[in-house]
Structures are given as structure tokens and as C-alpha cells.
Amino acid sequence: MARKKPATTHGIAVVDKPTGVTSHDVVGMLRRRFNERQVGHGGTLDPSATGVLVVAVGKATKLLRFVEKTKKAYLGEIVLGTETNTLDADGEITATHDMTGVTLEDAQLIVAEHFVGAIEQIPPMVSAIKIDGKRLHELAREGIEVDRPPRPVTIYSFQLMPTDEPHVFLAAVECSSGTYIRTLAADLGTLLGGGAHLRNLRRTAVGRFTIGEAQAPDHCELLPVEEAVRTxxxxxxxxxxxxxxxxxxxxxxxxxxxxxxxxxxxxxxxxxxxxxxxxxxxxxxxxxx
Known part of the structure; x- marks a missing residue:
């Protein structure tokens, strides 16, 4: 068997992931752009989500776990009154609720009581977590739902703000790695006496990698390997x-x-x-x- 060609290009790219592509798609784009096979990313974003995706090239891939473990920041919209089978706007509507009586202040009180600090989440069926060797999203495509053990996460900050649409709140979240923002949205809707889903999710920071330095996959700068440990x-x-x-x-x-x-x-x-x-x-x- 022929040996793999050693990597000759090394570094860290801060990508502003566009909507409609997977995180793995972005890895493929950078493999082609830098003509390098040894490429990986530090923390999956859903295809419909946008924002900061840290991609490592060459020997920087050995450092990705120190990127993945860092604090994340997100912006997204929580739509009250409608539940979907994916907990976000990409899914099919499974239930509707009259939540016209719910105010922003009501939601903020629930957030302060239940969604700040150390909490537990049940991963959504559309996640990439493996149960008995199979990823949850693969089971979901087959119409299979399985029990998922709750996972501990930490919510450092969860702010809700009004939007121009009634009963749609802008959410700004800072959280630990492994947090599902769509689950926060759905659980908030349930505790408010109805249901909700997430839309327009954008990751604004991964540790000290911020949206201000992120660029499109075709234009992102390859930073030195040392940038992988900036946190x-x-x-x-x-x-x-x-x-x-x-x-x-x-x-x-x-x-x-x-x-x-x-x-x-x-x-x-x-x-x-x-x-x-x-x-x-x-x-x-x-x-x-």
C-alpha cells in the first residue's frame, strides 16, 4: 500500500459558512483550494446555519480538539407557536399552538429560571450523535426515534430581544461546546405552554475566533498553526x-x-x-x- 503524501500546507482558516452546505462540504472546498487532503473542522454547523467554522489544514488538525472545546456564541430567531420535526425551520410542521398571550417578559423569566448555568439537554433526533453505532440523523431519516440520554451543557448567557414580527424573538446565546440551540428553542416553547422552533441560526464566535474575521471558503486566509491555540x-x-x-x-x-x-x-x-x-x-x- 502506498504511503499517504505528507501534508505540506498547514494552518487555520476562519470560515463564514454559507447556508445550504454542510460543514463537511466546506472541508471539501478547502481541500481542493489548498490541494491538501489533511483538512478538518472544529465543530459542526447544520446545513441551514451560517457563521464561524474553524477549519484546520495539515498539522493544525492535531489541535482541533482544543478549538472544539471552547465556548460558542450564536444568534438565532425563536418562532413561537409552531413545532417542527427537526426543531428548526427546515422541518415539517408537527403542531401549532395559540401563544398570542405570551410576552417577551414571560419568555425572559423562563429563560432566567431554566436556561442559564449548568443544564441538561436531550439531543435532537437530527443530530450527529451515535446511538448503538448509528447516527441519530440516519435513524430519523428512516422514521425511527430512539431514547436519548440527556447531556450536560452550560449556558453562560441567553438573551431574548424583540423583532419586527410578533412572537418571534431574537436569541443571543453563549454556551459550552455540545449545546443544541434548536433544543433550547423547542424547550422554551414547551415551558411557555406551547411550542417553538428555531430559524436563521448564525454562529458568531468559536472561542476567540469571531465572525468579524471569518470569510467565505473561497477567500478565507490561512492563518499560522499557532492560531489554533489562541485560547x-x-x-x-x-x-x-x-x-x-x-x-x-x-x-x-x-x-x-x-x-x-x-x-x-x-x-x-x-x-x-x-x-x-x-x-x-x-x-x-x-x-x-
Whole structure:
């Protein structure tokens, strides 16, 4: 079997994902654009959603998990009175409710009581989570619904604002990785005595990657590999220590909880270390050119 060609292009792209394409489609676009097979993304967006999708190329793909775990920010519209089978505007209507008596203040009170801090969510059937080896959205296409265990997530901020349409609220959410905004919308509708669905979802930030720097797949800039760890604590180390780190040396724990991004005197990322007991162990050692 022929060996895979080593990656020669490396970096991070902050993409403004357009509507109507999957996150995997965007990965394919960048594979073709950079002529590189080793490409991946840090956190799926639904086809109808837009906004920040962080894509790694070459050796930066080893660092994607540190992008995926970061806080996310979203804007979306919650439409009261209509439920769909996908919990968003792409699905078929399954129920309607008269919610004309519900006010923005009512919704804000429910959000403050039930949807801020540590909560649990039941993943939607249209998600990519696997149950017994099969993705939920694949089961949903077959008309199969299965029990899904609730998952813990954290909602750091959940603000509701009025729009020009009655009973349509603009939602601004900051949350942990793994949060389903469509589930927030549907659960809010239920607690308000009816139902709701989500539309026009846009991710505005993934950690410190923001919509202000995001660009279309055909025009996005390829940033240095080091940008993948911009949210981590930075540790500058000596040349001698960098040589040891490059060989996976276990070190005493640094200040803070980690992970820590270790940089050599030239400003190049050498490794990411994580806490293990009272020590710091290499999670990823970045190969140098």
C-alpha cells in the first residue's frame, strides 16, 4: 500500500459558512483550494446555519480538539407557536399552538429560571450523535426515534430581544461546546405552554475566533498553526527545554489548570500540555518543518 503524501500546507482558516452546505462540504472546498487532503473542522454547523467554522489544514488538525472545546456564541430567531420535526425551520410542521398571550417578559423569566448555568439537554433526533453505532440523523431519516440520554451543557448567557414580527424573538446565546440551540428553542416553547422552533441560526464566535474575521471558503486566509491555540495559556520556553518538549518530556505542572501552549524562542508552537496529577504531560507535540 502506498504511503499517504505528507501534508505540506498547514494552518487555520476562519470560515463564514454559507447556508445550504454542510460543514463537511466546506472541508471539501478547502481541500481542493489548498490541494491538501489533511483538512478538518472544529465543530459542526447544520446545513441551514451560517457563521464561524474553524477549519484546520495539515498539522493544525492535531489541535482541533482544543478549538472544539471552547465556548460558542450564536444568534438565532425563536418562532413561537409552531413545532417542527427537526426543531428548526427546515422541518415539517408537527403542531401549532395559540401563544398570542405570551410576552417577551414571560419568555425572559423562563429563560432566567431554566436556561442559564449548568443544564441538561436531550439531543435532537437530527443530530450527529451515535446511538448503538448509528447516527441519530440516519435513524430519523428512516422514521425511527430512539431514547436519548440527556447531556450536560452550560449556558453562560441567553438573551431574548424583540423583532419586527410578533412572537418571534431574537436569541443571543453563549454556551459550552455540545449545546443544541434548536433544543433550547423547542424547550422554551414547551415551558411557555406551547411550542417553538428555531430559524436563521448564525454562529458568531468559536472561542476567540469571531465572525468579524471569518470569510467565505473561497477567500478565507490561512492563518499560522499557532492560531489554533489562541485560547490556551501561553508558556514561553527556552531552546533547551523546547528540545526536550519536542521529545515528549513530562514536566512539572505550570500555573493554572491548563491546557498550556508551549512556544519556543522563535515563537513557534512546540506542543500542548495538559495537567495530569501534579505534572504536565504532552497532549500534542507539533512536528516542526
Amino acid at each position: 490556551l495559556d501561553r508558556i514561553d520556553i527556552t531552546r533547551d527545554l523546547a528540545d526536550l518538549v519536542a521529545n515528549g518530556r513530562v514536566l512539572p505542572a505550570f500555573e493554572g489548570d491548563g491546557p498550556w501552549a508551549l512556544f519556543d524562542p522563535d515563537g513557534l508552537l512546540v506542543a500542548v500540555y495538559e495537567a495530569f496529577g501534579g505534572e504536565a504531560k504532552p497532549a500534542v507535540v507539533v512536528p516542526q518543518n
